Amino acid sequence: MSFRDLHIKPCYESGVDDIIEDYYVPVLGAAMRYDRITGFFSSTSLAVAARGIADFIVNGGRMRLITSPRLNREDIDIVKKIVADDSSLTMSDFGIDLDNLENEFERNHVKALGWMLASGLLEMKLAIVFNDDGSICDNETISEKGLFHQKVGILKDTEGNEMSFSGSINETASAWVNNDEEFKVFKEWTDAREYFVRDRKRFNEIWNDERKNVKVYNLPSAIKSNIIHYSSDFDKESISLKKYRTIRLREFDFKNDKKLFFYQADALNKWKANNYKLLFEMATGTGKTRTAIAGIKYLNQTRKRLITIITTPQNTLSKQWKDEVDAQKLTFDENVIIDGSVPQWDRLLVKLLLKNGAGMADHICLYTTHNTASSDKFTNAIQQNLQNGTDVLFVGDETHWLGAHKFQHALLPCYKYRIGLSATPSRWFDDVGTAKLVAFYGNANFEFTIKDALTEYNPMTGKHFLVNYHYLISKVSLDEDETEEYKNISAKISKLWNLKDNTPDTTITLERLIEKRANIIKNASAKYNQLEIILDELQAKGRIENLIIFVSPQQMVEVLNILASREIIFHKLTEKEGTKVEKRFGNKSEREHIISKFKSRDYQVIVAIKCMDEGIDIPTADVGILMASSTNPREYVQRIGRIIRQSPNKHSAVLYDICVDTVHSVGDDYAEFERKIRAKEQIRLKEIAANAINSIDALTIINSLD
Incomplete structure (x- = not known):
C-alpha cells in the first residue's frame, strides 16, 4: 500500500480527528523512511504507533530524528548505554521478537528504542538554539530560549511517494494522545509540493548542521559535551500511553492478531460478543491453550485490575499452562501455582488477593486444579477477599470435569469473564451437569471439530491442523x-x-x-x-x-x-x-x-x-x-x-x-x-x-x- 491509497486529509486537529488511527499509524505502516524534527521526543511515541512502526520496520524502514537534549530518564539511560557501547549490554538484552513487533513496542518502548538505535534503524541527533550573545547553551540547565522547538515530519513510502507534516505536535505519547494539537500535511504529488520541498530542505539543513542559529550534536558528542539532561516534562507519558492502550485494545478485532489462526480469532470474537463468556469446543491439538492465552492477554491489557484463574484436572497440566503463558511473554505482577503441591497455598492465595485489592499487584495469574478451585478454602478466600474494582477471568481447561457435582462449587458467579475449554464439553449421562456448564459459560459455544482440523489447512505450514x-x-x-x-x-x-x-x-x-x-x-x-x-x-x-x-x-x-x-x-x-x-x-x-x-x-x-x-x-x-x-x-x-x-x-x-x-x-x-x-x-x-x-x-x- 502507498500513501496515494490512503485517505489523507490536508489538515488534522485533536478533538476533531483521531490523529493516531486516521493518520499516524496508517502513514507509518506504508512508509519506509521517516525523518522527524521535534521539540520533545519520548520512546512512548513508539508504543502509541506500534502497529505502524511494526509495518514500517518490515518495509525496511529507517528513521532519522532531530530533537532537543531534554529526554526522560529511561530514554537517557538506554541512549547512553548504546553510545558507550556498554559491554554489559548485548543484543540478547533487547530480545526483540521480530514476528511480534507490535507487541514488543507496546510492552517495552524503552527496550524498543535501544534496539532501533543499536540496529541502525534509528539515527538520532540533538539540537540546541544559539543564545542571544552567540554562545551555545551547553551548561547544565538549558534555558527555554535555548530549546529546540521545531516540529516537522517527512515520510517516503515504498513506491517513492513523499509527504510532510508540520504544526504543533511533538513526538511523544502525550502529544499524540492528550494534547490539543494541529498539523498540516503536504503531499509532493499535489499542489502542496512547494511546502513539502521547504520542509524537506529544512530537515536536511538542520541534520547536516547547516543552520546558523542551531547547533546539532550526534549522540556521542552530545553525551561528551554533557548537554543531554533529564526533563520532568515526561512524567505524564506513562499515563498517556496506558490510556491509549486501553482505548485501542477495547476496539481490538482478534483477526488482527497475526499469531492466531482464523478459527481461533473467530472463537475469541464470539467470546467477546457474548460478554466474554464462551465454551470453546475445539478438537484436541487445535490450539485451545493458545486461543485462551490470547483472550487472557487482551483482558490483562485492558482491565485496570484483573485476576486470571486457570484451573486444570491435574498439577502437571497447570505447570504446562504456566510454561506456555511464560513463553508467550504475558506480563503479570504475580504469576503463581496455587494447589496442593504448594505448602500453605490457602494463606498465599489470601495474601495475593489482598495485594491486588491494595493496588500492589494489579494483574495476577493463578494456576490451580479443579479439586483445589472447588474446595471451600479456595472459594471462601475468593468470595471474602475479592475487592471492588477487581475483575476475574476464569479459564476452565478440560472444563467438562467441572460439571461434576463435587466440582461445580468452582463455578462462582463473581467470575465476570469465563472461558471453557474442552474437545467434548457435554457430560456423558449427566444432562444436569452439562446444563450447569452451558449456563455458566453464557449459553453459547464455538466448535472446531476433528473433521474441521483434518480438512482445513494451516496457512503457515500448508498442512492440515491435525495429521490424518x-x-x-x-x-x-x-x-x-x-x-x-x-x-x-x-x-x-x-x-x-x-x-x-x-x-x-x-x-x-x-x-x-x-x-x-x-x-x-x-x-x-x-x-x-x-x-x-x-x-x-x-x-x-x-x-x-x-x-x-x-x-x-x-x-x-x-x-x-x-x-x-x-x-x-x-x-x-x-x-x-x-x-x-x-x-x-x-x-x-x-x-x-x-x-x-x-x-x-x-x-x-x-x-x-x-x-x-x-x-x-x-x-x-x-x-x-x-x-x-x-x-x-x-x-x-x-x-x-x-x-x-x-x-x-x-x-x-x-x-x-x-x-x-x-x-x-x-x-x-x-x-x-x-x-x-x-x-x-x-x-x-x-x-x-x-x-x-x-x-x-x-x-x-x-x-x-x-
Missing part, C-alpha cells in the same frame, strides 16, 4: 469361560431389568452387574494375543517408538510383561506417578520426567490409563493401541487427539482398536437394552472411522460386528 490417521480394527472373541460368565450376568440383568425402577437397591445392583459385564468385554484375554500380533507387525516395520498403549488397570501388568519379553523400552503413566518436583528427576516431577523421556525417544512406549486422556501434550506420538475403551465420547475423542497432533516430520498416524465381537445374550425382555448397548459401541467405532483415511474399510469391519 488410519483406523485399524481387530476382532477378537471371548473364550469359553468369559462367554459363560457374560451370559450368566446377562441373565441376572434380565431378571432385574423390569424391577429396576422399584427400589434404589435394585437399581444399584443392576448398575454393578452392568459394569461387571462390561469389564469382561474390556479385559478379554484374547486381546493380549492380538496385542502381540500388532507389536510383531510394528517391530517388523521398525515402528516401535512414539507408541501409546491405552489399557484398563486390570490389563496393566500383563501388557508390561508382553513389552518386557520383547525388550521394548517402556514406562507406565498412571495417576500414581508424582506431580511434585524432585531433584532425582532433574527438578521435574516424575510425570514430567516420563513424558520428556518419551519425547526424546528414550522410552519407546508409554502404557497409559486415564491420565493420558486429558490434555497431556505429546505431539511426537503417532501410533496408538486401544486395549480398553468405553463408549464415552470424551474418552475416545481425547485418545484420538493424543496421536494426531502435528509435529515435525510427522505425516500420518495409526490407531489400532482391539474390539470384542458381538456376544448375544438371553432374555427377550432385556433384548432392547442389549441393542442399545451394542448401538453405543457402534457409534463409538463409526465416529472414529468417519474421519480416518481408510474409513470405508474400517466401516466394513464395524458392520460385521453387529
Whole structure:
C-alpha cells in the first residue's frame, strides 16, 4: 500500500480527528523512511504507533530524528548505554521478537528504542538554539530560549511517494494522545509540493548542521559535551500511553492478531460478543491453550485490575499452562501455582488477593486444579477477599470435569469473564451437569471439530491442523469361560431389568452387574494375543517408538510383561506417578520426567490409563493401541487427539482398536437394552472411522460386528 491509497486529509486537529488511527499509524505502516524534527521526543511515541512502526520496520524502514537534549530518564539511560557501547549490554538484552513487533513496542518502548538505535534503524541527533550573545547553551540547565522547538515530519513510502507534516505536535505519547494539537500535511504529488520541498530542505539543513542559529550534536558528542539532561516534562507519558492502550485494545478485532489462526480469532470474537463468556469446543491439538492465552492477554491489557484463574484436572497440566503463558511473554505482577503441591497455598492465595485489592499487584495469574478451585478454602478466600474494582477471568481447561457435582462449587458467579475449554464439553449421562456448564459459560459455544482440523489447512505450514490417521480394527472373541460368565450376568440383568425402577437397591445392583459385564468385554484375554500380533507387525516395520498403549488397570501388568519379553523400552503413566518436583528427576516431577523421556525417544512406549486422556501434550506420538475403551465420547475423542497432533516430520498416524465381537445374550425382555448397548459401541467405532483415511474399510469391519 502507498500513501496515494490512503485517505489523507490536508489538515488534522485533536478533538476533531483521531490523529493516531486516521493518520499516524496508517502513514507509518506504508512508509519506509521517516525523518522527524521535534521539540520533545519520548520512546512512548513508539508504543502509541506500534502497529505502524511494526509495518514500517518490515518495509525496511529507517528513521532519522532531530530533537532537543531534554529526554526522560529511561530514554537517557538506554541512549547512553548504546553510545558507550556498554559491554554489559548485548543484543540478547533487547530480545526483540521480530514476528511480534507490535507487541514488543507496546510492552517495552524503552527496550524498543535501544534496539532501533543499536540496529541502525534509528539515527538520532540533538539540537540546541544559539543564545542571544552567540554562545551555545551547553551548561547544565538549558534555558527555554535555548530549546529546540521545531516540529516537522517527512515520510517516503515504498513506491517513492513523499509527504510532510508540520504544526504543533511533538513526538511523544502525550502529544499524540492528550494534547490539543494541529498539523498540516503536504503531499509532493499535489499542489502542496512547494511546502513539502521547504520542509524537506529544512530537515536536511538542520541534520547536516547547516543552520546558523542551531547547533546539532550526534549522540556521542552530545553525551561528551554533557548537554543531554533529564526533563520532568515526561512524567505524564506513562499515563498517556496506558490510556491509549486501553482505548485501542477495547476496539481490538482478534483477526488482527497475526499469531492466531482464523478459527481461533473467530472463537475469541464470539467470546467477546457474548460478554466474554464462551465454551470453546475445539478438537484436541487445535490450539485451545493458545486461543485462551490470547483472550487472557487482551483482558490483562485492558482491565485496570484483573485476576486470571486457570484451573486444570491435574498439577502437571497447570505447570504446562504456566510454561506456555511464560513463553508467550504475558506480563503479570504475580504469576503463581496455587494447589496442593504448594505448602500453605490457602494463606498465599489470601495474601495475593489482598495485594491486588491494595493496588500492589494489579494483574495476577493463578494456576490451580479443579479439586483445589472447588474446595471451600479456595472459594471462601475468593468470595471474602475479592475487592471492588477487581475483575476475574476464569479459564476452565478440560472444563467438562467441572460439571461434576463435587466440582461445580468452582463455578462462582463473581467470575465476570469465563472461558471453557474442552474437545467434548457435554457430560456423558449427566444432562444436569452439562446444563450447569452451558449456563455458566453464557449459553453459547464455538466448535472446531476433528473433521474441521483434518480438512482445513494451516496457512503457515500448508498442512492440515491435525495429521490424518488410519483406523485399524481387530476382532477378537471371548473364550469359553468369559462367554459363560457374560451370559450368566446377562441373565441376572434380565431378571432385574423390569424391577429396576422399584427400589434404589435394585437399581444399584443392576448398575454393578452392568459394569461387571462390561469389564469382561474390556479385559478379554484374547486381546493380549492380538496385542502381540500388532507389536510383531510394528517391530517388523521398525515402528516401535512414539507408541501409546491405552489399557484398563486390570490389563496393566500383563501388557508390561508382553513389552518386557520383547525388550521394548517402556514406562507406565498412571495417576500414581508424582506431580511434585524432585531433584532425582532433574527438578521435574516424575510425570514430567516420563513424558520428556518419551519425547526424546528414550522410552519407546508409554502404557497409559486415564491420565493420558486429558490434555497431556505429546505431539511426537503417532501410533496408538486401544486395549480398553468405553463408549464415552470424551474418552475416545481425547485418545484420538493424543496421536494426531502435528509435529515435525510427522505425516500420518495409526490407531489400532482391539474390539470384542458381538456376544448375544438371553432374555427377550432385556433384548432392547442389549441393542442399545451394542448401538453405543457402534457409534463409538463409526465416529472414529468417519474421519480416518481408510474409513470405508474400517466401516466394513464395524458392520460385521453387529
